[in-house]
Amino acid sequence: MSRNDLKSSLHALIDGIDDTAVLQAYLILLSREAKSQEDFWGNLDSNTKAAIDEGIADFDSGKHSDFFDHMKSAYGIER
Known part of the structure; x- marks a missing residue:
């Protein structure tokens, strides 16, 4: 339908x-x-928007890592 x-x-x-x-x-x-369903972007502060934009730019440029690898190296947490 x-x-x-x-x-x-x-x-x-x-x-x-x-x-x-x-x-x-x-x-x-x-x-x-x-x-x-309203867009939440307008409710975010400028620091949060900048951090999100930075993360998107990193991802788009190929700079990304596996979540579990990050948790292990940053916090010693393993699956």
């Missing part, structure tokens, strides 16, 4: 609900879901 088909089905189901409490519950649920 395509995304448009899913949306149409949801619209049809919602149109058929007459109970205000149920509609309010779905409004709350869908509002939370929509908000959780």
